[in-house]
Amino acid sequence: MEAQNALETRVREPDMGLLKEEDAAMLTDLYQLTMMACYRRDNKDTTSTFDLFARNLPKNRHYLVAAGLEQAIAYLQKAKFSKEGIEYLRQQNLFDESFLSYLEGWRFKGEVYAVKEGTPVFQNEPIMRITAPACEVQLIESYLLSMINYQTTVASKASRIVESAKGRPVVDFALRRCHGPGAALLEARAAYIAGCAGTSNVAAGKRFGIPIKGTMAHALVMQYDDESEPFRVFADTFKNTKLPLVLLIDTYDTIKGAENAIGIAKELEKEGKRLAGVRLDSGDLTSLSKQVRQIFDSAGLDYLTIFASNDLNEWKIEKMLLDGAPIGAFGVGTEMGVSLDAPALSGVYKLAECTSRDGNLVERMKMSEGKDTLPGRKQVYRIYDANGRMVKDVIALENEQVQGEALLVKVMENGELCGPLPSLQETRTYCLEQVARIPEATRKDDRYLHMKLSDIGYGMQDMDILGERNVPYKVEVSKGLNKLIEELKAKHRR
């Protein structure tokens, strides 16, 4: 009775809810464990090959940027079941002791082929190809998908945003709108790979060596009665550091804010220092940036940069620049952090080959309506033209002879890393180089021409007509693979 009271009055400690490394193996769907129990029981824990790939390109995406591979590999190296984890499973009364004892020793010891992180990939192309006993290759599905799906989603969106800025720096501001703190850390990494210049996320800077950026928010301005006061405090605090002095000028009125910024710039000039620029975060950014530019230039402050933020995306940035907005850098948050127009990737993980009862490797394909898959152990070949521009990809069986660059490279053998991974900086450089090799017609969205018909009269409406269509990149299935598909379908019909 006393023990019970003690239990009841003990206040449960609030849980931060961060995933711990020791629970990574448990971050899987229950059905992976139940299937594994079947394989163990039925002596079917035999060599199997799975492909991780996107079924199709999401809305508004003409290519994907593969990302998250380092985290996937680290997980494969480290995932194991803790004593606590095994005890939790025991309490579920689902598994027998023999299976739980197997799980205690579970480690991934398989072989992994993967495309290099930062590589542009397309629908149905394996990003990872994993071969291991069924129980090893099955458990890891859910974690790998969640990691690769998300970082690839962000990198693919960020690549479009970076391209829209036409060389102007794009800074990742997404932390607060990402799907929790864990997502925010990964997001900054994926955005950087795709070409962002830096991130506001300090933990991501510390963890991954990404340049960190940031100056002030509205809260600083609102702490004071007069806008010039916080501007001056900020300048005084950082004028002798390497922080670029950027003032946020839209808290009350952007034009008045610009005038206040001029005052600070002039004060700094007297000390031989320089204000770096201002940030606009609300209103019509094109119109305001033009007005502010004019005010600064008239004051002889042509060196000030105008930064813009406020729910920006690739279309808004492109439009602003087309309209001549004199903006020198962009901060992008929500749209990139959750990939707002296409927040989920149809990344899947499918059995391509397994071991039959007689011990032979046999190819497998799924034939569910609208969900069929490519069978066999595959390789992706990329073909370039004489200028190094990508022409097409061919998905082939591994043992076929196909010309082109093989994108899948062995990264793990017997559960061990085959060689050093590139640094994040190297991956970013590689990504920018590779994205530039995608044909222009594939990289770009459909273009519309605006027809001004209202001038003609007769009540006609202005309209947009399709001027230029995006040209999807060509992904072919090889002869050998096509033949195998036909054979398997015929066999299944029998």
Next chain:
Amino acid sequence: MEAQNALETRVREPDMGLLKEEDAAMLTDLYQLTMMACYRRDNKDTTSTFDLFARNLPKNRHYLVAAGLEQAIAYLQKAKFSKEGIEYLRQQNLFDESFLSYLEGWRFKGEVYAVKEGTPVFQNEPIMRITAPACEVQLIESYLLSMINYQTTVASKASRIVESAKGRPVVDFALRRCHGPGAALLEARAAYIAGCAGTSNVAAGKRFGIPIKGTMAHALVMQYDDESEPFRVFADTFKNTKLPLVLLIDTYDTIKGAENAIGIAKELEKEGKRLAGVRLDSGDLTSLSKQVRQIFDSAGLDYLTIFASNDLNEWKIEKMLLDGAPIGAFGVGTEMGVSLDAPALSGVYKLAECTSRDGNLVERMKMSEGKDTLPGRKQVYRIYDANGRMVKDVIALENEQVQGEALLVKVMENGELCGPLPSLQETRTYCLEQVARIPEATRKDDRYLHMKLSDIGYGMQDMDILGERNVPYKVEVSKGLNKLIEELKAKHRR
């Protein structure tokens, strides 16, 4: 030279990319730190109050379900800077030693008011209200927003999905499409609060005590030549456990799969056991579920439940049930895990009150275009009718006398928890009770009536016309708060 070679050949260990508790304080935007440095330097590290709230309801949401509060509180209790973190900041050459030394001792010691987790909330209503010295209350913004924004986003979507299932269990299958493993853990929690029956996510089951669910995937079926074989292995493996025996029957052909399932059910019956049901995961789920139901009933297996999954959302579920689909339970993944139609919440964190130079508390509001905020230390009052149904909310100043239930409750004082937090199960029960109190007209989407005009001829098209509009919930601003807003605006115009 040798030292350099040693450095170069040392293989960098791949990074799992999981956020560690010791880095939680660093998971903030750089501008929080730069503003804090200003406050410290300018003796402005004085009492301030911030509100965390959603500016508006996202697309297709008529209410939000507040979630993530336990994780937010745990963060406030535990966040601090590690030695490693301070050293990283020192290397950035942005901050002086006096500020770094302040950060070393940084802990949150403030006061927190919050709505109970699981409470329905609306636009502009503070979910949390935090009072502390400027530097404490500023640092925490980014982390809190990312945590509350995401769990609230998921709980709000899940609440709609659970409602659409009209009492049938909804199981969270979202892990693989969540924004990384960290998001997946939080997602399962938020979905459970909103009424999901369980999750496929084993780590979430272990961590939060959520019931775990799952049976088999296509991979199991594809490992065998004949579909009945894996069905039988599965039944044999689990028939003596508490796992409900559910067979996935759509790998090759759903109707053939149903017939194979009947074979297994009959075999189990001979042993005095029962198959629980089957899962459909592709094709026209309404039509297939009717056919499969018919096949089962004809075989005397009316006890078998049909589970459905495959990119389901609240509209698809509602439509299937309206069309009479005999589905007994739903698995929902992507749509819930990323809140596909509205993946980001416009949750913000705004200064409402601060301390003036003379030491008095003064109310603050932001007046940026389209981004103005409510000033002062506020409370939200909820008014119910005689049946306990919600009528309206009033956002008022804390010291005003307003009838109604005060939603903001003190949960932390001097950085310490005021009392025990509810269990997750209690929060879930509370949430379901509260959502049921939202007026039906507010909970429901717009209804369309279908007009069959094509029968009339004359080339007329069938059309949907608006039959019934959603009635937005009424959120009022109190007299006292309105008066304060007018005063502050007038003062600013002067």
